[in-house]
Amino acid sequence: xxxxxxxxxxxxxxxxxxxxxxxxxxxxxxxxxxxxxxxxxxxxxxxxxxxxxxxxxxxxxxxxxxxxxxxxxxxxxxxxxxxxxxxxxxxxxxxxxxxxxxxxxxxxxxxxxxxxxxxxxxxxxxxxxxxxxxxxxxxxxxxxxxxxxxxxxxxxxxxxxxxxxxxxxxxxxxxxxxxxxxxxxxxxxxxxxxxxxxxxxxxxxxxxxxxxxxxxxxxxxxxxxxxxxxxxxxxxxxxxxxxxxxxxxxxxxxxxxxxxxxxxxxxxxxxxxxxxxxxxxxxxxxxxxxxxxxxxxxxxxxxxxxxxxxxxxxxxxxxxxxxxxxxxxxxxxxxxxxxxxxxxxxxxxxxxxxxxxxxxxxxxxxxxxxxxxxxxxxxxxxxxxxxxxxxxxxxxxxxxxxxxxxxxxxxxxxxxxxxxxxxxxxxx
Amino acid sequence: xxxxxxxxxxxxxxxxxxxxxxxxxxxxxxxxxxxxxxxxxxxxxxxxxxxxxxxxxxxxxxxxxxxxxxxxxxxxxxxxxxxxxxxxxxxxxxxxxxxxxxxxxxxxxxxxxxxxxxxxxxxxxxxxxxxxxxxxxxxxxxxxxxxxxxxxxxxxxxxxxxxxxxxxxxxxxxxxxxxxxxxxxxxxx
Numbered sequence: 001x002x003x004x005x006x007x008x009x010x011x012x013x014x015x016x017x018x019x020x021x022x023x024x025x026x027x028x029x030x031x032x033x034x035x036x037x038x039x040x041x042x043x044x045x046x047x048x049x050x051x052x053x054x055x056x057x058x059x060x061x062x063x064x065x066x067x068x069x070x071x072x073x074x075x076x077x078x079x080x081x082x083x084x085x086x087x088x089x090x091x092x093x094x095x096x097x098x099x100x101x102x103x104x105x106x107x108x109x110x111x112x113x114x115x116x117x118x119x120x121x122x123x124x125x126x127x128x129x130x131x132x133x134x135x136x137x138x139x140x141x142x143x144x145x146x147x148x149x150x151x152x153x154x155x156x157x158x159x160x161x162x163x164x165x166x167x168x169x170x171x172x173x174x175x176x177x178x179x180x181x182x183x184x185x186x187x188x189x190x191x192x193x194x195x196x197x198x199x200x201x202x203x204x205x206x207x208x209x210x211x212x213x214x215x216x217x218x219x220x221x222x223x224x225x226x227x228x229x230x231x232x233x234x235x236x237x238x239x240x241x242x243x244x245x246x247x248x249x250x251x252x253x254x255x256x257x258x259x260x261x262x263x264x265x266x267x268x269x270x271x272x273x274x275x276x277x278x279x280x281x282x283x284x285x286x287x288x289x290x291x292x293x294x295x296x297x298x299x300x301x302x303x304x305x306x307x308x309x310x311x312x313x314x315x316x317x318x319x320x321x322x323x324x325x326x327x328x329x330x331x332x333x334x335x336x337x338x339x340x341x342x343x344x345x346x347x348x349x350x351x352x353x354x355x356x357x358x359x360x361x362x363x364x365x366x367x368x369x370x371x372x373x374x375x376x377x378x379x380x381x382x383x384x385x386x387x388x389x390x391x392x393x394x395x396x397x398x399x400x401x402x403x404x405x406x407x408x409x410x411x412x413x414x415x416x417x418x419x420x421x422x423x424x425x426x427x428x
Numbered sequence: 429x430x431x432x433x434x435x436x437x438x439x440x441x442x443x444x445x446x447x448x449x450x451x452x453x454x455x456x457x458x459x460x461x462x463x464x465x466x467x468x469x470x471x472x473x474x475x476x477x478x479x480x481x482x483x484x485x486x487x488x489x490x491x492x493x494x495x496x497x498x499x500x501x502x503x504x505x506x507x508x509x510x511x512x513x514x515x516x517x518x519x520x521x522x523x524x525x526x527x528x529x530x531x532x533x534x535x536x537x538x539x540x541x542x543x544x545x546x547x548x549x550x551x552x553x554x555x556x557x558x559x560x561x562x563x564x565x566x567x568x569x570x571x572x573x574x575x576x577x578x579x580x581x582x583x584x585x586x587x588x589x590x591x592x593x594x595x596x597x598x599x600x601x602x603x604x605x606x607x608x609x610x611x612x613x614x615x616x617x
Contacts (some may be wrong), residue, residue: 026543029612053463054455086582091530160469173611174500224466229582257444260537294453308556335459339459342455342456342458358449358452359434360452361452361453361456363456363503365460365499365503366461377498377499379499379502379503381503381506392506394506395503395505397502397504397505399496404584404585404586405582405584406563406578406584407496407498407585410575410578411498411573413471413575414471414472414498414499414575415471415571416469416471417460417467417468417469417470417471417472417571417572418459418460418469418472420468420469420470421458421459421460421461421462421468421469422460423457424462424468424469425459425462426460428468
């Protein structure tokens with residue numbers, strides 16, 4: 001936190017501590033809040049940060065607050081390159097300073113409770129934030145409780161590396177310390193989960209590392225499912241780049257994980273025990289804990305939303321963006337999180353201005369790297385239809401198989417251009 | 429092509445009421461091409477302030493798979509030509525923001541020489557010229573200019589060459605010359 005933010009928040013927490021913020025925080029603030037509205041955004045990842053950006057662009061008079069746990073953010077996109085030792089984690093580091101410089105109130109704090117009736121958010125730091133509209137972007141909770149044997153500390157032995165940062169570095173360290181001829185396992189949890197092609201990309205980029213440094217090693221994918229996204233593209237790339245190195249064990253063939261054994265460093269599936277030297281255990285996922293606690297989730301573990309405004313169908317005035325939203329077939333990608341951030345921003349601004357929210361389109365773009373110079377992609381368009389967010393017919397497409405080297409290489413280059421632009425949209 | 433342009437002009441006039449929707453539609457481009465189309469990603473082209481005719485023409489070619497693109501053509505196929513025309517108009521009206529690239533004088537000098545021989549006649553001395561179907565190159569991202577040029581020089585690229593004139597002029601350039609000229613043009617303002 002910089003000095004400037006500290007001052008702002010010291011002032012606010014002082015007022016908050018008096019318990020009379022509305023009375024004392026100065027007439028201008030109340031007047032402005034009353035006139036234009038207060039938007040509180042919980043979670044400063046792609047969805048939350050992009051939402052903040054677009055609320056500010058649409059109506060600078062709206063008071064925007066972002067509450068985010070961590071003062072620095074590492075993008076999940078491209079973190080598999082860090083795992084494979086071909087990119088440094090620092091290249092993926094972003095923060096919310098640019099938002100603060102534009103006048104967004106940024107609080108580094110942990111949200112512990114949301115009161116939908118009082119429209120108020122409480123933090124671990126003891127502050128209260130009143131809102132007219134809340135945009136909730138809590139990301140995913142890793143559901144270790146759903147897997148037998150996944151006791152406390154499992155991620156220090158079997159890194160998920162599904163939230164970029166320390167975990168990414170830990171997995172990289174383990175892979176770098178692995179012996180030649182070792183076995184690396186990645187588990188694919190039941191759907192839906194964050195970043196559908198991510199596990200398979202991780203397998204490929206780990207294989208890229210092994211091919212260069214430990215060529216006798218094996219990669220095993222233990223998959224809950226029987227198909228994978230971009231399947232023909234992945235299979236083609238593995239055959240071409242890493243023949244014989246990657247085993248994909250589908251759910252029907254014994255890939256379904258039943259429990260993990262931390263001591264013996266082993267994944268036990270419905271059919272067999274899979275011991276390994278390094279295990280990236282990616283557990284099943286659900287909406288971030290605060291969404292569950294607030295009663296915003298349904299039996300699926302995700303948050304049902306209105307497809308036009310992303311407002312929760314459980315609680316009024318709370319809009320859910322990013323991975324936490326229940327969106328059926330819409331992939332949980334950074335690109336979709338950004339599209340939701342823009343959608344929620346437009347809806348919130350319209351509603352605060354007494355206008356009808358426009359009907360959105362959610363465009364997805366997702367690049368995958370099978371090697372640093374070998375990329376391919378999926379793209380698709382989704383829009384509200386029949387009360388859900390539905391795929392626009394014929395809009396979901398993948399790169400062609402059998403494509404020449406030029407296309408694979410340039411898609412890898414476009415992937416990096418994409419990362420820089422979406423990260424700038426969110427954080428710069 | 430000419431009657432097509434006239435048809436667009438008509439549709440654009442009729443589409444004024446949709447302006448707000450087009451802004452929402454156009455925002456779906458930002459995550460790849462930058463806010464308002466001003467890219468900060470070294471391989472993604474800026475589309476803000478680009479030649480409207482060129483943008484529309486290229487997108488329609490991409491949509492119909494007459495011009496190779498990685499994702500653009502696939503995304504565009506569910507949009508009408510009218511929507512594409514409105515998006516082209518939307519981004520063309522935004523200010524051009526030159527790429528933020530530090531000039532390497534050795535590359536700039538080599539690139540300037542290549543540009544004089546190869547590009548100047550159509551694109552102007554610094555790639556600043558905009559004509560009917562000619563895009564602005566001055567200040568475009570060099571990484572993107574290389575990717576686009578490699579469609580004419582990379583032996584593994586077997587698809588239709590987007591422009592015959594470009595194929596004639598760029599087709600025989602060495603990779604180093606492509607990189608130098610892209611750097612020269614990309615570091616112009």
